[in-house]
Amino acid sequence: MGRVDNLDWLETFVAVVDSGGFSAAADSVHRSQSRVSSHVASLEQALGARLFDRTHRPVVLTDVGEAFLPHARAVLAELGRGQAEVDAVLGVVRGHVVLGSYPSASAAFVPEVLSTFTARHPHVSIDLSERPTLDLSEALECGELHLALRPLAPHDHTDGLAFRALWREPLVAVFPPDHPLAELPAPLSLSELVAHPLVTIGGSIGRDVLYEAHVALKQLGTATRIAWQTDQPQTLVNFVRVGLGVGITNALAMSVSDTAGVVVTEVGTPADGRTAAVFWNPHRDTPRAAHALLEAILATPPPRGTVPCRRSHQHHARPGSPHRSGG
Structure with a gap:
């Protein structure tokens, strides 16, 4: 029996166990499958015994492998703790x-x-x-x-x-530049929006989910027609562009969307945002x-x-x- 003096062998051995096979272990430790096989073979040669029964699919540990596994884990864990102690002294975060x-x-x-x-x-x-x-x-x-x-x-x-x-960020209304809302001074009130079909964020099918716009509209106590809902801000803008409704959403979503050809203006109060x-x-x-x-x-x-x-x-x-x- 030789000497087990290669930590890569131990890491690879444990990876095969945890991943359920040599191919999956290669992905988890970022090594080629041939390198994984070579590491396990070298470890088995050093120990003088087979660690895996390769006739099974997926491979399974032999009795020797079962006996050796907790020691391999303990060595790697202790090394990890030592590295963490050194990192703490040096101020390194890993x-x-x-x-x-x-x-x-x-x-x-x-x-x-x-x-x-x-x-x-x-x-x-x-x-x-x-x-x-x-x-x-x-x-x-x-x-x-x-x-x-x-x-x-x-x-x-x-x-x-x-x-x-x-x-915190405000709610905004989104509409075409020739829409009647474009004639009104900003910021708009929520009551000025509810006369129009609305497009909002919140497309959770089968869920009664209240996003900020829903809460603000509900508090008006006025009948509101939400014509369309989507989880994608750009989809909201595109729906507005073709006249499917007036958008109401949060300001940040519009700041990262392509809003060319539409008007974006604040609506409601800061508390509605x-x-x-x-x-x-x-x-x-x-x-x-x-x-x-x-x-x-x-x-x-x-x-x-x-x-x-x-x-x-x-x-x-x-x-x-x-x-x-x-x-």
Whole structure:
């Protein structure tokens, strides 16, 4: 029996176990399948025994493999803890973070966050997962995301999640330049919109979901005809262009859309607008890299045309002392 002195062998061995096969392990450790096979073969030669029964599909551990696996995991875990201790002394942040976001925040806010963050923390990898608002909170609940940029409304699936408010933005009306609303002074009142068929954001089929525009219109107590709903701001603009209705949505969505040929003007009061926030799940472990990204999000100026929320005491906030969402 030889000497097991190659950590790559151990990492590859554990990857084959966790991935369920040599091909999947190659993807997870970013090595060729032949290299994965070579690492496992070298480890087996050093140990003097087979670790996998290759006659099964997928491959399964032999008795020797079962006996060796917890020791391989322990070595890799201890090495990880040692690296973390060194990083803490040196102030280096490593890891992987999954950030969720909705489209307008992804376009208007996330690029500034990530350009600064990646320059400061080159050893952190980030996946951006763009999803509809309701899906973001569901993904936080089940642990698919570490952080999510999400409007406070609708409140569905936010019970138990923590958040920090980032900015407020007004509602806007969208209509063709020859529309009767173009003759009225800005900002428009909501009551001036309800005489027309409306196009709004919020195309959740089978769900009674109240986005900011829905809440504001409902509070009028006046019959409102919402002719069309969509989850895509550009679709809203295009519907308005061809005369399918008057759009009502949040200002940031229009700032990142092609609004050529339509008029965009504020509507309602500031209280009718949208508040955007960064959310996380306080009931799940938050990696150090996610803490660092949260700090970067809180320190980044909000997008142009929005009003920052008062959060000067929150710049050094950490998960564990959050605001709890309403519900």
